[in-house]
Amino acid sequence: MAEETYPINIWINEERLEKLQAAGLASMTKEVLAGLKVLAVPNTAEQRDKVLKLFTMAKYDAATTRSIENMPRQVKDQIFDLIIKKKSLDVMSDFIKSVEK
Amino acid sequence: MEMIGHGGKEIVERILPKDAAIKRVAEMKAAKVKELDVRLQMATEVIDIAYGFFSPLEGFMTKADVESVCNNMLLADGKTVWSIPIVFDISEEELKKSGIKQYDEVLLTYTGNPFAIFDVTDIYTLDKKEVAMKVYGTTEDKHPGVKRTYQYQDKFLGGKITLLNPPKINEPFTRFWLTPKQMRERFKEKGWEMIINHQTRNVPHTGHEWLMKGAYLGAYGSMMVDKPRGGVLVNAIIGSKRPGDYIDEAIILCQEAQGKHGYFREDTFLTTCSLWDMRYAGPREAIFHACLRTNLGCTHHMFGRDHAGVGTYYDPYDAHRIFNKVPEGSLGIKPIFNLDWWFCPVCDEVTYMGLCGHKDKKASFSGTLIRSIIQDGVKPPRRIFRPEVFDMIMECAEKYGFGNAFVTEDYLKNRQPVFTIGPLK
Numbered sequence: 009m010a011e012e013t014y015p016i017n018i019w020i021n022e023e024r025l026e027k028l029q030a031a032g033l034a035s036m037t038k039e040v041l042a043g044l045k046v047l048a049v050p051n052t053a054e055q056r057d058k059v060l061k062l063f064t065m066a067k068y069d070a071a072t073t074r075s076i077e078n079m080p081r082q083v084k085d086q087i088f089d090l091i092i093k094k095k096s097l098d099v100m101s102d103f104i105k106s107v108e109k
Numbered sequence: 110m111e112m113i114g115h116g117g118k119e120i121v122e123r124i125l126p127k128d129a130a131i132k133r134v135a136e137m138k139a140a141k142v143k144e145l146d147v148r149l150q151m152a153t154e155v156i157d158i159a160y161g162f163f164s165p166l167e168g169f170m171t172k173a174d175v176e177s178v179c180n181n182m183l184l185a186d187g188k189t190v191w192s193i194p195i196v197f198d199i200s201e202e203e204l205k206k207s208g209i210k211q212y213d214e215v216l217l218t219y220t221g222n223p224f225a226i227f228d229v230t231d232i233y234t235l236d237k238k239e240v241a242m243k244v245y246g247t248t249e250d251k252h253p254g255v256k257r258t259y260q261y262q263d264k265f266l267g268g269k270i271t272l273l274n275p276p277k278i279n280e281p282f283t284r285f286w287l288t289p290k291q292m293r294e295r296f297k298e299k300g301w302e303m304i305i306n307h308q309t310r311n312v313p314h315t316g317h318e319w320l321m322k323g324a325y326l327g328a329y330g331s332m333m334v335d336k337p338r339g340g341v342l343v344n345a346i347i348g349s350k351r352p353g354d355y356i357d358e359a360i361i362l363c364q365e366a367q368g369k370h371g372y373f374r375e376d377t378f379l380t381t382c383s384l385w386d387m388r389y390a391g392p393r394e395a396i397f398h399a400c401l402r403t404n405l406g407c408t409h410h411m412f413g414r415d416h417a418g419v420g421t422y423y424d425p426y427d428a429h430r431i432f433n434k435v436p437e438g439s440l441g442i443k444p445i446f447n448l449d450w451w452f453c454p455v456c457d458e459v460t461y462m463g464l465c466g467h468k469d470k471k472a473s474f475s476g477t478l479i480r481s482i483i484q485d486g487v488k489p490p491r492r493i494f495r496p497e498v499f500d501m502i503m504e505c506a507e508k509y510g511f512g513n514a515f516v517t518e519d520y521l522k523n524r525q526p527v528f529t530i531g532p533l534k
Binding site: 017018019020021024040041042043044069071072073075077078079080081084 | 421452454475486492
């Protein structure tokens, strides 16, 4: 059984896609609904718990999507910007640290 | 015009004409009749009762009705199907302070203005845990209907209601609020013989759209197609909200957008709303919805997967199966049961569980997924979400939702009320 990644789903519009392409990360997206692309940003179980604690409106949807949902758009924007900056999906540790500061 | 509602009874509006109401209030004030100011929950149901949305109920339930509803899913007459108690609660302290006794005539006020006459014929208590178990199938207060039941005060008043002061329905809901009588008049104007109700508390994605279209095609049957003889009525439930729900304004305006932008012909589509606080009672709420929409004059009612359910309290198709337990002929509306609609990447279309053979490849319209996309402000492909509907959500978020299409504490605190009761003059 694959290890759970507790992802935060960042949905991809044209603007985000262009940035991903420029960063060479476009292939990290996957198609979910009729061509709609999503970038699933992985978290460890520990990171998931920290995210849920830091952003109290967020919830982990264990029943349907198995992802962290209800994250504010601005927060997702910050995570996305960090992905572009680091050219990697492995950003949650840095992101959490920056919020905890 | 045919005005027969649920239980085969004529829809009666319990409303005093304005002049008579002004006179009656003056008399009641002079006689120092007891007064009670009601909260939004109760005011909503006073309005529903007075206009016949809850026909044949003419008031709040007596203990005999509540017990019969809980035990047998029937009113105390022993023959009319009814599934959810409609009760008026009051605290012991308030009851004592007001001095209300059985057979008193009480003047109800809302936001301080005269509102309705309540002829109290019964004062009683209820075992709330027992009510919760029988209506909701659980006693867990995590269930929103159970929570509401537990939050009721300890005493209940039963008796008839007469509205004195009609509500002013505020924008943008004004054009969507039609009383059962007005609804039937509108159907007549449209020439509809078949009216399929779509119950909703969501903004529509194409899964919903196809649910309605499928029901329309199925129900139209062998009727002649020379002119539109039927249509889909979207009757959105507008009522108490929980953080994270879609805001009411987005629900109603996005539903309307489907007709405005041609995804349904305007002569086969109508968007309206009813005032009701969802109880999330699953199967029992399905029966209630059938009664409500019978009163609106609908001939068919759609019931999808997990209709009016919450969490994992009900099996996804309990709300279908409960109709087998209702005596034949006791509901004046025909249920249309639906399985899931999903997007199939192989068929490359929105399709139906009962038809599509690519179940392992399906992309479900999970509410959480759609919400996640909307929260990101990302416009989904038009096969999933109509662009005009998406634009309307964003507009509503700005105009009514304080920047959010979903209910927030800010929205709950500062939103414009759906209706107001002004001074009676």
